[in-house]
Amino acid sequence: MSHHKPTSGALACLNFFNRRYLKVIGAGISFILSAFTWYNSDTKLPNPDPDNGGLYLPGGFRALVVVDSLKGRVRHIAVSDQGDIYVKARFPNYNDGFGNIALRDTNNDGRMDVIQSFGKYEGRSYGTAMRIYNGYLYFSSELVVYRMKLNGKALLPDEQLDTIVADVPPYHEHQTKPIAFDDKGHIYVGWGAGSNAGQEKNRVPGSKGIGDPFSPEQGNPLLKDHGGIWRFDADKLNQKQTDGTRYATGLRSIVALDWDPKSKALYTVNHGRDDFRLLWPYIYSPWESAMLPAEEFFKVNEGLDGGWPYYYYDQIKGKKLLNPEFGGDKIKEGNGAKLQKPLIGFPAHFAPNDLLFYKGKQFPERYKNGAFIAFHGATNRAPYPQAGYIVAFVPFKNGMPSGDWEVFADGFAGVDPIISVRDAKYRPMGLAEGPDGSLYIADTEKGRIWRVIYTGDKKQFGAPQLAGMLKRKQTASNIKTPDEIKDNLFKNLPKNSQIYNTYCVACHQRDGKGDGNRFPPLEQSEWVNVDKFRLISVVLNGLKGPITVKGLPYNEVMPAHGSFLNDAQIAEVLNYVKSNFNNTPEIVTAADVAFVRKMSAEKNNQQNGQRAN
Structure with a gap:
């Protein structure tokens, strides 16, 4: 059998065909690889830190620090559909006068490598909100809710700064302006009251409360325009408080606020009052002052009255009791039984500073539709260890808690016990959900943000994975109920x-x-x-x-x-x-x-x- 070599013309034609064929195949392979890479960049989780960034988490959960030491520190945060993080700076004066910070990960390693500050407006350390709604970035100082339009895939929003709602000066304590949005175009704004319990002289022992708890017509004057939640048009500019609707009242200090799309309802976790022992030492023991009153988790239907400043919720007795400023003695209920009870009465002075209903699919099924709460930790637990400094989780079903609250993340403080609040290395403040269902947690003290991811088998998640966190809830000094004698840190002081x-x-x-x-x-x-x-x-x-x-x-x-x-x-x-x-x-x-x-x-x-x- 003979073999014939191709002619030069035929060889040229064959080479041309091969080049065209290989080019098409190569382009196809390139497209497939590109598509595979794109798919993985959106779905592959980053490598967690070996120590989870110092956090204790349920089994199967891991964490990584995505950014550290932001010079403006952090209050609330938001995460865009592209995975960019937007930060409300805690200290604008530390951040070259800018109230906001934008963060981006450009090499897909999970860490934010681009940090840009933006937005100059009057504000101090109580400025709080940072949320994304309908293509806009909404945020707040103590007195004003602003927005800036997000600009496509650009990291920074447009420069125009719109005023949505403006408060009336002067600035005072508890002016935080948290925000939430419903599904009908409304924005809800919290209006804290600059008082402990509506006294004639704020924080002065024995000072009586102003107003008659039994006569709304002669009520505390703070309730006219503070101590509640107001509803506004989310797209209307330059609104004043009088342009809105008072949606809820009797809430002393609101920082944690969120809308649950599943139950189509607004929720908040209200800061309870302080200083029982300082103001009424002949009524409350140091232990009672550390334990009371509750931080109240409310489903906020229109017209809710939380009872402040006349009443507080005793989570131990499960009752609304009359505040001592209005004649209370730890027993008198007044009209407290007529008021709406909270869904949960959390331990006193945990300081609830953000609330997030989880909507993603990355976490196990038990976390879907439940609520995460960031407890910043307060200052009023002395002489017992300071408490809070955790992220808690409340399972939900049909718009109501379906089980006991759980400790989801602990270890922020880095010390045990926390004697003084400044001993805590980190304090959780802001919560946000990423486009892939990751949970982001922000810290106020050092400007750190964690990303919590789930790497375990979702079908196998259950009691064994929760056991360690349950033990922390029962034993960690910043979470458990303190022993009145053994846990008194000041009993041997001079x-x-x-x-x-x-x-x-x-x-x-x-x-x-x-x-x-x-x-x-x-x-x-x-x-x-x-x-x-x-x-x-x-x-x-x-x-x-x-x-x-x-x-x-x-x-x-x-x-x-x-x-x-x-x-x-x-x-x-x-x-x-x-x-x-x-x-x-x-x-x-x-x-x-x-x-x-x-x-x-x-x-x-x-x-x-x-x-x-």
Whole structure:
């Protein structure tokens, strides 16, 4: 059999055909690989950190730190359909004056490698909201809800800053402006009340509450335009509070707010009041003050009255009780039984600061439609360990909790026990769901954000995977019910600090460092060390309005301790403060206090006389 070689013309034709054929095949392979790569980039989960970023999680869950040490820190967050993270900065003054931060992962490793700040507007550390709705980024300062239009696939939104709702100055405590959206074009805005319990003199022991809890016509004046939730048109610009509808009332401080699309209802977790022991020491023991009142988880139907400032919820007794400012004694219910009870009464001072109903498919079925709650941790648990500092989960069915609340993520604080709030390394604040169903958790203290993913077998998830977190709920000092005797951290302190522990520690903390946000530090403070007579005057007469301490702004109410402490007691506590917390020791005598008290009285008399004329 003979073999014939092709002619040169035929060979050229064959080579051309082969090149065309290989090119088509190659293009097809390239397309398939490209499609495979695109598919994996959207579905493949990133590698978790070996230590889960320091978090304790249920079995099968892992975590990674996606960004760390954001200089503006973090309040609420939102995640776009592209996986970009938008951050409401906690401290705009630390962030070159910008109130927002945008983050992007450009190499698909799960870590944010592009960080860009944007949005300059008036704001302080209480500015809270960050949500995405209908192609817009909505966020808030203490006084205003803004929005900026997202610009396609660009990381930063358009520069135009729209005002949606504007509050009336001045700024005060609990002005956080959290937001949520329903399915009918409404935006809901929380309006916190700048008071502990609606007293005549805020945070002053024995001060009575204003208003009659049994007569709505003579109610507390704060309830006219604070202490509730208002509903507005989400697309209308330059609205004032009077343009909206008061949707709910009787809620002291709302930071956690979300709409559940499954049950088509609004939910919130309300901050309970503080300072039972400080204000009413002959009624409440230190243990009762640490345990009460509940942080209340409400389904918010229109017209809800949470009862504040007249009532609080005792989660131990399961009752709404009359606040002592209005004649309560831990037993009197008044009309409390007529008020709506919360779905859950969480332990006191956990500080609920965000709420998220999970809609994704990445997590096991039990998490679908349930609610995650970020408990920031508060300052009012002394003399017991500070509590909260976790992300909890509440399983839901048919719009109602279907089981006990669970600890979903712990380990943020990094210490056990948490004696002072500043001991906590991280504090969970913001929650957001990614397009793939990952859960993002933001921290206020160091500017860290975690991404929680599920890597286990969803069909096998159950009690064994939850056992470790159940044990933490029962044993960790920041979660469990403290033993009244064994867990008292202050029982062996020297006597000369008892006044401080009774009246000062809730705000300024045991270490004198404050809470890092609401209450200023005493440690190496210019207000402590520069002028002792000014310091005496502050303790005697109180302080109200914005101040700066060690370069940071504060705007809380310092009560006039001169109304309930005598000269010797004030001298004693100031000597304790000046002799501790790395301050400059200086003797304060009862005579010094008496002198300042006399001068203050003469000044007040003179001012009253001028007003009378």
